[in-house]
Amino acid sequence: MHVHESKLYVVQEDQVLANWPLSDLRERRDQPSDDAMILSRLRDGLERLTVNDQLAMLALRQSAKNLRKSDVDYAQLRKIIVWAGGAVGAVLMIVFVIVPALAGQLAVLIPAESEQALGEASIGQIQWALSTFSDEPVRFCDQPAGVAAMDSLMARLEPFFETPFPVKLRIIDHDMQNAFAVPGGQIVVFDGLLQAAQSPEEVAGVIGHELGHVVHRDPLRLALRSAGTVGILGMVLGDFSGGALAVVLTEQLISASYAQDAEAAADAFGFKLLADSNLPSSPLGGFFDRIAELVGSSDGPMSHLASHPDIRARADAARAADVVKGDFIPILSAVQWQDLRDICRVSANHIGRSGG
Secondary structure (H helix, E strand, O other), rough: OOOEOOOEEEEEOOEEEEEEEEHEEOOOOOOOOOEEEEEEEEOOOOOEEEEEHHHHHHHHHHHOOOOOOOOHHHHHHHHHHHHHHHHHHHHHHHHHHHHHHHHHHHHHHOHHHHHHHHHHHHHHHHHHHHHHOOOOOOOOOOOOOHHHHHHHHHHHHHHHHOOOOOOEOOOOEEOOOEEEEEEEEEEEEEHHHHHHHHHHHHHHHHHHHHHHHOOOHHHHHHHHHHHHHHHHHHHHOOOOOOOHHHHHHHHHHHHHOHHHHHHHHHHHHHHHHHHHOOOOOOHHHHHHHHHHHHHHOOOOOOHHHHHHHOOHHHHHHHHHOOOOOOOOOOOOHHHHHHHHHHOOOOOOOOOOOOOO
């Protein structure tokens, strides 16, 4: 091998095996060698030449000025970037625009029986998910006096709303201060919220808000949106098994942060439901105020309720919507209220933790 004028000649037994223009030589940095130089013709050339003679390597580095030159086709690279950006934009449009719009349209077409079946499956998944983070299985509370008090609370509200399926209120034995609606008319209230509330009217206000989501079928829309989003991202990222769907859907239902207009509509529904039931909405405003004071940030046991739009404004709206100015018949008696708060307390023949 020798360098002559503007070319590199590879010679074996007086036979020229190759002659490469020095301007075409590129050193392959993706195939490094400590004691040799690996060359190709241009960056994408298929041929390789290994030079392990130190003097020849020095001569090549002095004579071949393009060894380290990049041969990237920037016009082609720009096309790739544009196409990649378009693909990402298309995925984002599908996830954030098309899927939510389709979810809204599909929600009104799905039969009530199918929605109830989805809700039952979701409840089981939620119970399982919460149990994985607990020392003991998380259970739904069924202390008889507490169940009777819960039924009495719902009986006061039921004449003033309609759904295509019976509404079922369930209390779950967990310290989280939270409540959410599940497809098919199920509302889950955590024992932690019962313990944080200062009156049954506050609990009724929270339930009224969740009933607004039930009536508007927001949980079904959220489930359809989550399923569609996870499915699309699964195809993009390679998760064709759908294993992430149950986990994401469970998390979505528990955190249940709907669009701001859906939250405002659920609040308005709850305020009207309380007024129709001759119950004040001001206690709910006080409940919102305490949430804002207790959380103080996006983290904490009440972060779900605080994550809804402008908690202080919601508190003011609850007080402004209160049309029950005088005395009212409490939704529960003092004894019933205590029974409801004790619904997760277990007797000797129950298994589970003691409610607080």
